[in-house]
Amino acid sequence: xxxxxxxIFLFVNTQSFAQQVxxxxxxxxxxxxLKNGKSYKMLEQLTKKIGSRLSGSPGAAAAVEWSRHxxxxxxxxxxxxxxxxxxxxxxxxxxxxxxxxxxxxxxxxVNVCSLGGSIGTGPEGISTKVxxxxxxxxxxxxxxxxxxxxxxxxxxxxxxxxxxxxxxxxGAVNQRGSxxxxxxxxxxxxxxxxxxxxxxxxxxxxxxxxxxxxxxxIPAVAISTKHADLLSKLVKEDKDVQFYLETHSEILEDAPSxxxxxxxxxxxxxxxIIDVGGHLDSWDLxxxxxxxxxxxxxxxxxxxxxxxxxxKPKRTIRAVMFMNEENGLRGGLKYAELAALHKEKHxxxxxxxxxxxxxxxxxxxxxxxxxxxxxxxxxxxxPYGLHDFMQDGGGADIGPLAAQGTxxxxxxxxxxxxxxxxxxxxxxxxxxxxxxxxxxxxAMAALVYLMDKYGLK
Amino acid sequence: xxxxxxxIFLFVNTQSFAQQVxxxxxxxxxxxxLKNGKSYKMLEQLTKKIGSRLSGSPGAAAAVEWSRHxxxxxxxxxxxxxxxxxxxxxxxxxxxxxxxxxxxxxxxxVNVCSLGGSIGTGPEGISTKVxxxxxxxxxxxxxxxxxxxxxxxxxxxxxxxxxxxxxxxxGAVNQRGSxxxxxxxxxxxxxxxxxxxxxxxxxxxxxxxxxxxxxxxIPAVAISTKHADLLSKLVKEDKDVQFYLETHSEILEDAPSxxxxxxxxxxxxxxxIIDVGGHLDSWDLxxxxxxxxxxxxxxxxxxxxxxxxxxKPKRTIRAVMFMNEENGLRGGLKYAELAALHKEKHxxxxxxxxxxxxxxxxxxxxxxxxxxxxxxxxxxxxPYGLHDFMQDGGGADIGPLAAQGTxxxxxxxxxxxxxxxxxxxxxxxxxxxxxxxxxxxxAMAALVYLMDKYGLK
Numbered sequence: 001x002x003x004x005x006x007x008i009f010l011f012v013n014t015q016s017f018a019q020q021v022x023x024x025x026x027x028x029x030x031x032x033x034l035k036n037g038k039s040y041k042m043l044e045q046l047t048k049k050i051g052s053r054l055s056g057s058p059g060a061a062a063a064v065e066w067s068r069h070x071x072x073x074x075x076x077x078x079x080x081x082x083x084x085x086x087x088x089x090x091x092x093x094x095x096x097x098x099x100x101x102x103x104x105x106x107x108x109x110v111n112v113c114s115l116g117g118s119i120g121t122g123p124e125g126i127s128t129k130v131x132x133x134x135x136x137x138x139x140x141x142x143x144x145x146x147x148x149x150x151x152x153x154x155x156x157x158x159x160x161x162x163x164x165x166x167x168x169x170x171g172a173v174n175q176r177g178s179x180x181x182x183x184x185x186x187x188x189x190x191x192x193x194x195x196x197x198x199x200x201x202x203x204x205x206x207x208x209x210x211x212x213x214x215x216x217x218i219p220a221v222a223i224s225t226k227h228a229d230l231l232s233k234l235v236k237e238d239k240d241v242q243f244y245l246e247t248h249s250e251i252l253e254d255a256p257s258x259x260x261x262x263x264x265x266x267x268x269x270x271x272x273i274i275d276v277g278g279h280l281d282s283w284d285l286x287x288x289x290x291x292x293x294x295x296x297x298x299x300x301x302x303x304x305x306x307x308x309x310x311x312k313p314k315r316t317i318r319a320v321m322f323m324n325e326e327n328g329l330r331g332g333l334k335y336a337e338l339a340a341l342h343k344e345k346h347x348x349x350x351x352x353x354x355x356x357x358x359x360x361x362x363x364x365x366x367x368x369x370x371x372x373x374x375x376x377x378x379x380x381x382x383p384y385g386l387h388d389f390m391q392d393g394g395g396a397d398i399g400p401l402a403a404q405g406t407x408x409x410x411x412x413x414x415x416x417x418x419x420x421x422x423x424x425x426x427x428x429x430x431x432x433x434x435x436x437x438x439x440x441x442x443a444m445a446a447l448v449y450l451m452d453k454y455g456l457k
Numbered sequence: 458x459x460x461x462x463x464x465i466f467l468f469v470n471t472q473s474f475a476q477q478v479x480x481x482x483x484x485x486x487x488x489x490x491l492k493n494g495k496s497y498k499m500l501e502q503l504t505k506k507i508g509s510r511l512s513g514s515p516g517a518a519a520a521v522e523w524s525r526h527x528x529x530x531x532x533x534x535x536x537x538x539x540x541x542x543x544x545x546x547x548x549x550x551x552x553x554x555x556x557x558x559x560x561x562x563x564x565x566x567v568n569v570c571s572l573g574g575s576i577g578t579g580p581e582g583i584s585t586k587v588x589x590x591x592x593x594x595x596x597x598x599x600x601x602x603x604x605x606x607x608x609x610x611x612x613x614x615x616x617x618x619x620x621x622x623x624x625x626x627x628g629a630v631n632q633r634g635s636x637x638x639x640x641x642x643x644x645x646x647x648x649x650x651x652x653x654x655x656x657x658x659x660x661x662x663x664x665x666x667x668x669x670x671x672x673x674x675i676p677a678v679a680i681s682t683k684h685a686d687l688l689s690k691l692v693k694e695d696k697d698v699q700f701y702l703e704t705h706s707e708i709l710e711d712a713p714s715x716x717x718x719x720x721x722x723x724x725x726x727x728x729x730i731i732d733v734g735g736h737l738d739s740w741d742l743x744x745x746x747x748x749x750x751x752x753x754x755x756x757x758x759x760x761x762x763x764x765x766x767x768x769k770p771k772r773t774i775r776a777v778m779f780m781n782e783e784n785g786l787r788g789g790l791k792y793a794e795l796a797a798l799h800k801e802k803h804x805x806x807x808x809x810x811x812x813x814x815x816x817x818x819x820x821x822x823x824x825x826x827x828x829x830x831x832x833x834x835x836x837x838x839x840p841y842g843l844h845d846f847m848q849d850g851g852g853a854d855i856g857p858l859a860a861q862g863t864x865x866x867x868x869x870x871x872x873x874x875x876x877x878x879x880x881x882x883x884x885x886x887x888x889x890x891x892x893x894x895x896x897x898x899x900a901m902a903a904l905v906y907l908m909d910k911y912g913l914k
Contacts, residue, residue, distance in 0.1 A: 034617045160491045160892075163841055199891060358815070358871050360842070384620055385817070385871075387844050414815050414842075414871065416892045434656060435617070435873045 019380075022453075025311075026380055026446045032305050033442035040434040042070060042297035043356075047287035047429045054116075054284040055324040056088030056255035063280045064258045067296065067321045071262035074304050076319075078265075081258040084334040086324040088255040089117050091284055092248030095221060097192070100127065100242040102234045110227035111202060112192065114249040115176060115209040116283060116327045118220040125246035126151065126189050126219065132235050136174070136182050148187035151243050154179045155194045155232055157225070158419065165415040166354070169196055173207075180220040181212035190219040190245055194228040197419050201225050205423040206283050208327045219247055257323045259331045264303050266315040272455070273316045275349035275406075276302050276448055279325035279332075279397055286427040290418065294356030294437055296321050298411075301441040302448055313452045315347070322397040325353070329396060336400035346406040347456050350444060351395025355421075356437040357413035361388030362447060366407035370456050374409075377450050386443055388412055407456055411444055476837075479910075482768075483837050483903045489762050490899035497891040499527060499754035500813075504744035504886045511573075511741040512781040513545030513712035520737045521715045524753065524778045528719030531761050533776075535722075538715040541791040543781040545712040546574050548741055549705030552678060554649070557584070557699040559691045567684035568659060569649065571706040572633060572666040573740065573784045575677040582703035583608065583646050583676065589692050593631070593639050605644035608700050611636045612651045612689055614682070615876065622872040623811070626653055630664075637677040638669035647676040647702055651685040654876050658682050662880040663740050665784045676704055714780045716788045721760050723773040729912070730773045730796075732806035732863075733759050733905055736782035736854055743884040747875065751813030751894055753778050755868075758898040759905055770909045772804070779854040782810070786853060793857035803863040804913050807901060808852025812878075813894040814870035818845030819904060823864035827913050831866075834907050843900055845869055864913055868901055 033039065050066060053059035064081065071079040097112030099105075114120065128149060133139045134156040139147065154175035162168035176193045183191045195205040204222040211217045223231065234241050260280065266272065278295020282288020299319040306313060323331035339346055350362075361381075364371045375389045394408025402408055413436070421427040490496065507523060510516035521538065528536040554569030556562075571577065585606055590596045591613040596604065611632035619625035633650045640648045652662035661679040668674045680688065691698050717737065723729065735752020739745020756776040763770060780788035796803055807819075818838075821828045832846045851865025859865055870893070878884040 030620070031618045161488045163487070163896075165892075358873050416815050416896065417890045420890065433874045433877065435622075439620075439873065 022380055022450065025449060028309050029305055029445045029449065030384060030442040032308055033301065033438045033445070034435065036308065037301065037438045037441060038304055039297045039301045039437045039441045042300060043289065043293050043432060043437065044429060046293045046297065047289045051287050052284045053280065053282050053288060055086040055257060055281045055327060057284065060257060060281050060323065064260055067260045067280060067300070071300060071319065074307065076262040076264055076303055079262045081260055082334060082338060083256060083258055084323055084330050085254045086257045086330045087328045088252040089327060090250050090252060092120060092250060096125070096244065096246040097221065097223065098244040099231060099234055100244050102241050103238050105234065108230070110231065111204050111224040112221040112245070113204040113206050113285065114247045115193065115220040115222055116206055117209050117251065118180070118247070118249050119217045119251065120247040120249040121190065121219045121245055123246070125244055127242055127244045128189050130231065130235050130241060130243045132232055139182060139186065144186045147183065149189055151190045151192055151245065152179070152183035152188045153192045153231060153235070155228055157194060158196060158198050160198055165198065165419050168198065169419060172196060176207050176222065177210050180209050180218055181215050184215040184218045188218060192221055192223050195222045195225050196422065197225050199225065199420055200229065203424050203426060206285055207423045219245065221245065221247060259323050259335055260321040262300065262303060262319045264306060264313060264317045267312050268314040270316055271345055273318055273344055273346045274448055274451055275318050275320050275346055275398065276444060277320035277322055277397060278352050280321040281324050281326050283326055283423050285423065286425045287429060289427050289429050289432050290355035290421050291423065291427055292325065292353045294432060294440070295352035298352045298356070298437070298441040298444055302445040305441070305445045311449065315452045317448060317452065325397050332397035333400050336404065339401065340404060346401050346404060348407045348409065348451050349398035349401050350409040350411065350448065351398045352411040352440065352444060353395050354411065354413050354415065355418045356432050356440055357417060358436045359386055359411055359413050359440045359443040361386050361412045363391045363393030363410045363412050364389070364408070365392060365394040365402065370407050373456065381443065381446065384439065384443060411440055413440060479837055479907065482906060485766050486762055486902045486906065487841060487899040489765055490758065490895045490902070491892065493765065494758065494895045494898060495761055496754045496758045496894045496898045499757060500746065500750050500889060500894065501886060503750045503754065504746045508744050509741045510737065510739050510745060512543040512714060512738045512784060514741065517714060517738050517780065521717055524717045524737060524757070528757060528776065531764065533719040533721055533760055536719045538717055539791060539795060540713060540715055541780055541787050542711045543714045543787045544574070544785045545709040546784060547707050547709060549577060549707060553582070553701065553703040554678065554680065555701040556688060556691055557701050559698050560695050562691065565687070567688065568661050568681040569678040569702070570661040570663050570742065571704045572650065572677040572679055573663055574666050574708065575637070575704070575706050576674045576708065577704040577706040578647065578676045578702055580703070582701055584699055584701045585646050587688065587692050587698060587700045589689055596639055596643065601643045604640065606646055608647045608649055608702065609636070609640035609645045610649045610688060610692070612685055614651060615653060615655050617655055622655065622876050625655065626876060629653060633664050633679065634667050637666050637675055638672050641672040641675045645675060649678055649680050652679045652682050653879065654682050656682065656877055657686065660881050660883060663742055664880045676702065678702065678704060716780050716792055717778040719757065719760060719776045721763060721770055721774045723770050725771040727773055728802055730775055730801055730803045731905055731908055732775050732777050732803055732855065733901060734777035734779055734854060735809050736788065737778040738781050738783050740783055740880050742880070743882045744886060746884050746886050746889050747812035747878050748880065748884055749782065749810045751889060751897070752809035755809050755813070755894070755898040755901055759902040762898070762902045768906065772909045774905060774909065782854050789854035790857050793861065796858065797861060803858050803861060805864045805866065805908050806855035806858050807866040807868065807905065808855045809868040809897065809901060810852050811868065811870050811872065812875040813889050813897055814874060815893045816843055816868055816870050816897045816900040818843050818869045820848045820850030820867045820869050821865065822849060822851040822859065827864050830913065838900065838903065841896065841900060868897055870897060
């Protein structure tokens with residue numbers, strides 16, 4: 001064997017040996033998560049002992065303390081809080097939505113809920129006609145003369161033929177986020193938005209409304225998909241149908257809160273940081289199991305798995321519980337601000353905020369070279385059912401790190417069930433499969449391990 | 458351009474045009490299933506109006522009538538029943554399992570259920586000591602002197618580190634199927650089998666026991682995983698712990714029942730049949746939503762989708778509701794027997810019996826040439842999340858057709874949640890995601906369409 005052949009032989013064998021080591025390590029990670037995992041136990045505590053945790057609420061404060069204690073109990077190298085001021089919105093007493101004096105059904109109570117950040121109608125309520133539209137273009141065509149003083153009902157459904165339900169969400173969610181300000185331009189009294197869900201359901205989905213500063217704030221509610229269909233039918237049958245809306249939500253002064261960070265120090269390259277995170281806050285209507293309890297416990301579990309298997313990372317690995325993703329992103333912004341202030345070098349940040357379902361891959365955002373490096377590890381993930389490394393995307397909370405050159409990733413679980421629960425009272429622990437959650441934790445740990453071992457140069 | 462180049466050009470363009478037509482047709486199939494699908498509505502009727510449907514039960518008879526009417530109402534070209542005699546086993550009154558006189562806890566009631574096909578203890582019950590084993594080898598080593606007169610407790614769990622939960626099931630289910638006869642060889646009085654589930658749960662999982670003709674039949678029950686852990690602990694702490702078991706199940710005379718078949722006639726090759734099926738019977742403890750209501754409604758939906766989109770198949774397409782998969786396979790055997798008798802040519806048979814979860818691919822059984830032909834269509838399925846066409850396997854009900862040279866396929870959904878519900882009272886409609894179910898129906902229809910269009914030569 002000549003020298004060149006020998007070198008090729010050694011190179012190939014080294015490559016193959018390294019691949020074997022990686023496969024064995026990744027198997028150890030999955031075994032640890034599936035046999036001894038703490039993801040589900042943690043999620044049970046977060047959802048059942050604490051429950052809902054909207055920014056500024058007692059639940060959010062309890063979740064901060066809970067996650068600090070959990071990470072301290074796991075004996076991470078350091079655990080600390082990052083103070084951050086957050087919006088403080090309260091729903092107030094139960095909303096009333098009532099279709100009044102219809103010809104066929106008389107008066108019908110419907111299920112509505114204030115959108116997060118919305119002003120309330122106050123106890124006097126609003127009683128007026130409803131005008132249904134499917135788009136902002138349709139609204140603009142109607143103009144002030146048709147809209148003035150009425151309730152605008154945005155009723156464009158999510159498109160069920162989109163296989164990725166997040167694409168269907170993207171195609172409809174501008175109604176919820178911007179509908180109020182669009183309608184206010186034409187003098188609307190309030191807006192009712194069809195819930196962001198694909199099923200016909202009883203319960204409405206909340207979520208944030210964003211008022212434009214240049215127009216009046218008007219009350220905004222979501223209506224359940226079932227009652228959206230009913231309202232649409234009644235409005236078509238009877239042009240004079242009236243709607244009574246009463247909501248009591250209020251925007252209070254900003255409140256103090258915290259991101260919670262746990263860390264395992266790196267050995268060789270301590271200054272290079274890899275983040276893995278989820279958001280600790282949830283909407284007020286539910287336990288926030290899939291959104292985003294799962295992302296939080298999976299992030300903590302990544303570090304716990306490393307400790308349990310005795311893996312000493314080369315780089316510093318951080319689990320970050322971001323506060324206020326749902327209605328402000330203040331935690332994500334604060335985290336990036338502090339990273340810049342302290343001249344920290346965040347080489348990669350991974351987020352899990354698409355629910356605790358069977359992991360299918362990772363989205364990525366950053367240089368093509370790094371994407372291709374990560375894609376070269378795909379065969380290590382395929383035995384665990386992860387096959388999709390082609391989609392773009394990071395995550396909301398880690399987004400502000402992009403400006404610092406951080407490579408962003410988001411865990412990509414199966415998306416089919418997410419919008420059955422998202423922002424609703426149905427987002428509870430029993431909707432989470434223990435194994436699906438654990439597979440997600442393991443997949444995240446496996447990719448963090450590979451990024452830590454090989455770096456991202 | 459010379460003639461050879463022209464031919465190559467035409468060939469490539471024809472190929473690419475055909476691929477485009479297929480992609481468009483497959484999109485139409487998915488759109489129909491997701492927008493106008495009847496899968497979920499059908500499943501709602503089958504689970505909520507009929508419910509459990511063990512072979513020989515009134516539920517099974519009602520399910521036969523229901524599926525006949527559904528397919529007639531969809532105006533399939535023909536719908537008929539195939540008479541078949543089925544085993545008739547009844548559970549009788551609720552089972553009693555009791556750990557008696559433990560030192561620490563006194564007497565403890567535990568959740569047990571007779572395995573399907575088991576004889577009962579009768580009203581006098583059995584009260585004796587429990588001996589725990591993990592394998593048949595361990596049982597054999599203990600031998601008659603340790604086992605005689607005792608209750609053998611098979612407590613080897615499913616392996617949580619198997620990513621495919623069906624592999625974990627295969628690794629444990631011999632305890633349920635053959636444990637009773639193995640234990641009877643050594644004179645055991647009865648067997649208790651750890652439920653085939655991966656979670657710690659309250660409820661036991663039933664399932665079939667198969668007695669060997671050469672040994673005595675002894676009562677066999679499943680115990681919930683939660684109580685299996687408890688029993689194991691108490692038996693270890695206290696060698697003298699006794700167990701009281703009382704079950705009332707009975708094996709009655711075989712009963713008349715039916716497979717239900719619906720058909721759309723082929724245009725060009727009417728004699729070539731493609732089957733798509735699920736099993737209509739379920740265990741008695743639940744609604745049989747995932748097992749296998751989903752397979753039944755998906756199979757009917759394949760034909761309904763073709764009719765709705767105006768697709769006239771070249772070959773004859775049949776939806777087959779098999780009877781008695783759970784405890785006898787009589788329906789599958791009868792179907793193959795009649796196919797042979799009538800000299801029918803079944804070129805392919807597809808089954809769905811792994812639950813109505815997000816489809817990930819198809820297993821296949823038959824010639825490598827056909828497998829590779831089907832794998833060449835993989836890129837058409839990838840946009841819908843199906844990527845796994847490499848696993849071997851057909852399905853229980855269509856298995857008997859293999860001897861006639863039929864190519865077999867089984868839809869391969871995500872497996873993580875299946876054994877949370879399988880054979881338990883938790884196998885109910887609310888555990889089925891409408892979209893996941895509809896994606897499965899569409900995936901099956903898409904592959905049947907391609908097999909129909911191109912044949913399997």
